[in-house]
Amino acid sequence: MKTADPELMRAINRYHVIDTIRRDGPIARVEIAARTDLSPASVSAITAQLMEEGLIDIHHVAPGGDAVRGRPRVLLGLNPAAxxxxxxxxxxxxxxxxxxxxxxxxxxxxxxxxxxxxxxxxxxxxxxxxxxxxxxxxxxxxxxxxxxxxxxxxxxxxxxxxxxxxxxxxxxxxxxxxxxxxxxxxxxxxxxxxxxxxxxAEHWFGLGRDQTAFAVVTVENTIGLGLIVDGKLYRGAHGIGPALGHTRLVPGGLPCRCGLRGCLDAYASDWGLLRMAEEAGLLPQGDDAPDRIEGLVQRALAGEVAAAALFRGAGQAIGIAVSNLVNLLNPPRVILTGEGLRAGPLLREPLLEAVAENMLPTLKDGTEILFHSWGDExxxxxxxxxxxxxxxxxxxxxxx
Amino acid sequence: MKTADPELMRAINRYHVIDTIRRDGPIARVEIAARTDLSPASVSAITAQLMEEGLIDIHHVAPGGDAVRGRPRVLLGLNPAAxxxxxxxxxxxxxxxxxxxxxxxxxxxxxxxxxxxxxxxxxxxxxxxxxxxxxxxxxxxxxxxxxxxxxxxxxxxxxxxxxxxxxxxxxxxxxxxxxxxxxxxxxxxxxxxxxxxxxxAEHWFGLGRDQTAFAVVTVENTIGLGLIVDGKLYRGAHGIGPALGHTRLVPGGLPCRCGLRGCLDAYASDWGLLRMAEEAGLLPQGDDAPDRIEGLVQRALAGEVAAAALFRGAGQAIGIAVSNLVNLLNPPRVILTGEGLRAGPLLREPLLEAVAENMLPTLKDGTEILFHSWGDExxxxxxxxxxxxxxxxxxxxxxx
DNA sequence: CATCTTTCTAAGGAGCCCGAAATAACCAAG
DNA sequence: CTTGGTTATTTCGGGCTCCTTAGAAAGATG
CATH class of the missing domain: 3.30.420.40 (ATPase, nucleotide binding domain)
Structure with a gap:
């Protein structure tokens, strides 16, 4: 067990300083001191060490807060080259x-x-x-x-x-x-x-920057779940994280890759959509080449009813899973992301409807559902x- | 924000000492020092303060660890009268x-x-x-x-x-x-x-004493869920904890008290069992007097097929919910408890079967499912x- | 040049930890 | 009964970090 010694104390304060710089962008030392409740002297010492290590650097010099007089603030930021x-x-x-x-x-x-x-x-x-x-x-x-x-x-x-x-x-x-x-x-x-x-990444750079707890649902070839709890990544036993794709949605439903039946993945992941499309005769049997799912999306967006129904069903399935997640864990914010959202409103609308329908009414006010489309970067x-x-x-x- | 000052340091070490005493029962100071990696001097100072506050007291004096020689260890324990x-x-x-x-x-x-x-x-x-x-x-x-x-x-x-x-x-x-x-x-x-x-309570006194993360499922008038993550009670938004009873098990299934349909509660809680029994003509319409569910349990245990089927169904429903929980969050240990387990093996066996059937095979080794029957105390x-x-x-x- | 704000430096004080030494408590052999 | 051995606990001094206070230096404005 790690005991609390002066070293840990330093480490904690150092972390607070770095974290403040990360969250609140280029920021002056006085401001860091104000936000962390550390004394300016301590902030000065810590930032000096961080600069020596190259983790942060001087961004530019800006005139002081309210007044324009006095020594200008030196704004510190994370050093990209660190x-x-x-x-x-x-x-x-x-x-x-x-x-x-x-x-x-x-x-x-x-x-x-x-x-x-x-x-x-x-x-x-x-x-x-x-x-x-x-x-x-x-x-x-x-x-x-x-x-x-x-x-x-x-x-x-x-x-x-x-x-x-x-x-x-x-x-x-x-x-x-x-x-x-x-x-x-x-x-x-x-x-x-x-x-x-x-x-x-959402916690550091995205929609979770100001949050201490939230859930991320990724819709891609599989449906994934990431949880930040207390500012930390949640892991279950043995370092394995949570997973949304293999919650049983329909007992005895469609078979899934994992060997079980009725998983969310079988209804809403790219993999599941292709299987269902083949089953419905929309697509010939085939492998999982990336253009196949793209093609299906295009056909659905172009108005092909059967294809659109698949995506609507997927949206609904994800919506139910998300509402289960909310009913179960009640995270303050849920961020939906991933290439699987490419079908746009076709998927999004039934998803939100299903969430609204299945979420406990008591929780509605306290929960935000956000979409975040990412580029490759x-x-x-x-x-x-x-x-x-x-x-x-x-x-x-x-x-x- | 709370900064790390000597006071926090002390608080952390103090917590480690108390926690060690709680976990490992009456224990000598040397032993606490060994387990916490604190120096005997610090342990002495901290325990002296704790004794002064009355939080811990001397249990009895025991001869030293391996050898019988030397000054006997003084065993410290939580003071019940604190x-x-x-x-x-x-x-x-x-x-x-x-x-x-x-x-x-x-x-x-x-x-x-x-x-x-x-x-x-x-x-x-x-x-x-x-x-x-x-x-x-x-x-x-x-x-x-x-x-x-x-x-x-x-x-x-x-x-x-x-x-x-x-x-x-x-x-x-x-x-x-x-x-x-x-x-x-x-x-x-x-x-x-x-x-x-x-x-x-399980964390402090029960099957979670040595665990830093686990889940507790309570089966009573409703199905409840408590999560300990990182040694702390998990809370979602606004201080509201997690809930298992209102995960959607069967989309569009039986109506539930919460206004939704197909909740676990509708299938496996005492409330749901009574509703289903009324529906099946096993019981007349009535209120939820406690003897009604007891009567139903007795009839099921006595071999009445229709009643037994209800409890088996409830067990299966809980099993699916628990496996969903495991697939979703992968807690190292799940503890099942509550009066609803009174039906014994009738409920327990289908429950464990459903868990085995629906849990991701990869997770089976890392997850313990335990039952813990409680007395009123x-x-x-x-x-x-x-x-x-x-x-x-x-x-x-x-x-x- | 006076004024103002930020940043840095230095000194004094407090709390904590740790290591070393001292003390306490008991056993066992003479 | 005494004395030495052994282990547990306490005491004490040094060292670390933090805080506060105060002052000086830096950089800009008017």
């Missing part, structure tokens, strides 16, 4: 890679349109290695400038040990993927469920963020 | 009251067999007042010896502000019940969802515990 990290996102169809700075800004990016799911984890690790080396070179950097790699992928992922227990991308056998990639690249690698990754931030978390991690986690 | 609190449990049929000491030991108890649900919150507060005064007198104490009252009841309860937003006991209009009782008795009153209360401990939590609360919650 760390360079690589974000990797694995989906069934592609490997996305981006090199980002410490603020989540993208230095270079790369997409490998590869059907990852048919390859063994060792092969995937090889592909990731090649892609990362390429992308780092594109950014004009050497590998030794990279502080770490964050890999996000759907499935049951042990983010602490870096093991994929079950994933549509890496298969059903436990794969120590983080170690595999780390061995190849010679830098630390963190593996994380993609929804967790998004949750952390945002998941890279997410992957980058899980590296940053290592650096900035709140110290009192360590006390138990 | 605080006296009253636990109150409200259900639809009765008010249970117990006076307990700081270790959860019962000094006196009382059950008022009153159908609480038909009375207004103000009347219920009057009844609680009378019962508490009686029970405290029975214990041979004066009211000014009581440090506080903890009230547990089912429903959507804001445990921070002490407001019942929706409850089968206090109705659907927000009722500031904690304030109402506190005004009458002149002592602090905490209101809490009964499942939260049980979760905290245990909920009183629960109610008492929420007072204790005030006293012992982990200090680093305060830093954000």
């Amino acid at each position: 760390y360079t990290v690589v974000g990797v996102k694995l989906t069934a169809f592609r490997i996305g890679i981006a090199v980002t700075d410490a603020r989540g800004g993208s230095l270079s990016s790369l997409v490998l349109p590869i059907r990852v799911a048919r390859q063994s984890p060792e092969v995937v690790a090889d592909l990731v290695e090649d892609g990362v080396r390429r992308c780092v070179a594109d950014a004009g950097l050497a590998m030794d400038r990279i502080s770490g790699v964050g890999v996000g992928l759907p499935g049951v992922i042990d983010g602490i040990d870096g093991v994929s227990h079950w994933s549509p991308v890496l298969g059903g056998t436990p794969a120590p993927f983080a170690a595999a990639v780390s061995r190849r690249l010679g830098v630390p690698v963190l593996l994380e469920n993609d929804a967790n990754l998004v949750a952390v 945002m998941w890279a931030r997410g992957a980058a963020t899980i590296m940053l978390r290592r650096i900035y991690e709140a110290p009192w986690n360590a006390t138990t | 605080y006296t609190v009253v636990g109150v449990k409200l259900t639809a049929f009765r008010i249970g009251i117990a006076v307990t000491d700081a270790r959860g030991g019962s000094l006196s108890s009382l059950v008022l067999p009153i159908r609480v649900a038909r009375q207004s919150p103000e009347v219920v507060a009057d009844l609680v007042e009378d019962g508490v005064r009686r029970c405290v007198a029975d214990a041979g104490l004066a009211m000014d010896r009581i440090s506080g009252v903890g009230v547990g009841l089912p429903g959507v309860i804001d445990g921070i502000d002490g407001v019942s937003h929706w409850s089968p006991v206090l109705g659907g209009t927000p009722a500031p019940f904690a304030a109402a009782v506190s005004r009458r008795l002149g002592v602090p009153v905490l209101l809490e969802n009964d499942a939260n209360l049980v979760a905290v 245990m909920w009183a401990r629960g109610a008492a515990t929420i007072m204790l939590r005030r006293i012992y609360e982990a200090p680093w919650n305060a830093t954000t």
